[in-house]
Amino acid sequence: MFTPTLGHIPAPQASWSERAWRSWIALEEKKIPYQYKEVNPYKKEPHFLAINPKGLVPAVEFNGKALYESLVICEFLEDAYPSYTPHLLPSDPYERARARIWIDHITKFFLPPFFRLLQSQDKEKQDEARQEVYKALSTLAKQKKEGGPYFFGEDFSLVDIAIAPWAERDYIITEHRGYKREEVGKEWKEWADALEKRDSVKKTTSNKEYYTEIYGRYLRDEAQSEAAKATRAGRAIP
Amino acid sequence: MFTPTLGHIPAPQASWSERAWRSWIALEEKKIPYQYKEVNPYKKEPHFLAINPKGLVPAVEFNGKALYESLVICEFLEDAYPSYTPHLLPSDPYERARARIWIDHITKFFLPPFFRLLQSQDKEKQDEARQEVYKALSTLAKQKKEGGPYFFGEDFSLVDIAIAPWAERDYIITEHRGYKREEVGKEWKEWADALEKRDSVKKTTSNKEYYTEIYGRYLRDEAQSEAAKATRAGRAIP
Numbered sequence: 029m030f031t032p033t034l035g036h037i038p039a040p041q042a043s044w045s046e047r048a049w050r051s052w053i054a055l056e057e058k059k060i061p062y063q064y065k066e067v068n069p070y071k072k073e074p075h076f077l078a079i080n081p082k083g084l085v086p087a088v089e090f091n092g093k094a095l096y097e098s099l100v101i102c103e104f105l106e107d108a109y110p111s112y113t114p115h116l117l118p119s120d121p122y123e124r125a126r127a128r129i130w131i132d133h134i135t136k137f138f139l140p141p142f143f144r145l146l147q148s149q150d151k152e153k154q155d156e157a158r159q160e161v162y163k164a165l166s167t168l169a170k171q172k173k174e175g176g177p178y179f180f181g182e183d184f185s186l187v188d189i190a191i192a193p194w195a196e197r198d199y200i201i202t203e204h205r206g207y208k209r210e211e212v213g214k215e216w217k218e219w220a221d222a223l224e225k226r227d228s229v230k231k232t233t234s235n236k237e238y239y240t241e242i243y244g245r246y247l248r249d250e251a252q253s254e255a256a257k258a259t260r261a262g263r264a265i266p
Numbered sequence: 267m268f269t270p271t272l273g274h275i276p277a278p279q280a281s282w283s284e285r286a287w288r289s290w291i292a293l294e295e296k297k298i299p300y301q302y303k304e305v306n307p308y309k310k311e312p313h314f315l316a317i318n319p320k321g322l323v324p325a326v327e328f329n330g331k332a333l334y335e336s337l338v339i340c341e342f343l344e345d346a347y348p349s350y351t352p353h354l355l356p357s358d359p360y361e362r363a364r365a366r367i368w369i370d371h372i373t374k375f376f377l378p379p380f381f382r383l384l385q386s387q388d389k390e391k392q393d394e395a396r397q398e399v400y401k402a403l404s405t406l407a408k409q410k411k412e413g414g415p416y417f418f419g420e421d422f423s424l425v426d427i428a429i430a431p432w433a434e435r436d437y438i439i440t441e442h443r444g445y446k447r448e449e450v451g452k453e454w455k456e457w458a459d460a461l462e463k464r465d466s467v468k469k470t471t472s473n474k475e476y477y478t479e480i481y482g483r484y485l486r487d488e489a490q491s492e493a494a495k496a497t498r499a500g501r502a503i504p
Contacts, residue, residue, distance in 0.1 A: 262500030
């Protein structure tokens, strides 16, 4: 969990997955002081559960109340810290809406086949999922503005944050599932290269070794996260 | 498609489903002048496809550019018409985030079982889906504030708009799938009763006869909408 420390709030627990990572990148980008606390998913502490009954991560504790859902947290940080820059959404209403449309695209069209690609034990289903991943990413990357490395050109935004964790971690599917960044297309290759070099991303990642065990469970389809279970059951990722 | 007429923009095509209906309710709530145009899903006109290449509805044309995704459009109307009231999201950042969390809950936990309940031809699967619908709605309704009929008490908001179409249309699953509003619980019953009486909802609905044919295709699992196809394939609803 992340606790913005501006209000000198007592620090609760924290943890993170790829989606949790988004909130962390947003805090770093905006330079909002915060405390980072791991949450043991198998033994959640009473304070954490008291303010966050579903026990979901990422979570932010703010004035003693908890919020969850990575993208909701990112929008919350924009709303609650309006003087902190950079702003992660464009000020123009049409461009803001475009950002939201393409973030929604990531949720609906990239995440489900990404998890299917990781978890599927069947070669044919892996091939199908990989093609869906390619299509989702190339469609997204074609919407990128020219004139800079990010979705809105020079301006780093919530669209970049929404996809950044999978740019940085795509080596997993490269090593195990035949994915190649360049096969998505030139636009995605250049964008993903830029995302993994972004300071806020580099600063919040861990060593590859840390993830080997976690991803191993996904690759053997033994993971017990909510996302893994939903993927296995053919359901929407919660 | 909806065209806010403030800019005297030429009128394009329009159409609507339950989700499209949300954008329409938002326009009515905020009293934003607009033109409503049906889109023939089997014969989309060139102007519509030129500004909206995916051909998705609902769509809003604004200054010659199109936006789609019902909830993105609602947020866009807030951003683009800041002086139009009522505001559909609370001004407090924490409450705004709560609105977004519960809208996300509707998308993830109510819509998929709703479509499964409609489309499933198997009694056991229908029972399972109906229980999921009950759980999603009762969890949502328990978050409703006291002191008024809507999610935020007296204040009608985007959370109400996000679920309103299914409050008004739940007679379909009552007539065909054994759903009863009161079995969800008292909170939902009262809330749904209030939603279907809201002026903006009543003004934008059509006669039941109009829907009989459309829902008939869902109830026989013959519908060919993107949502119906995704539900049949066990995929996330696009």
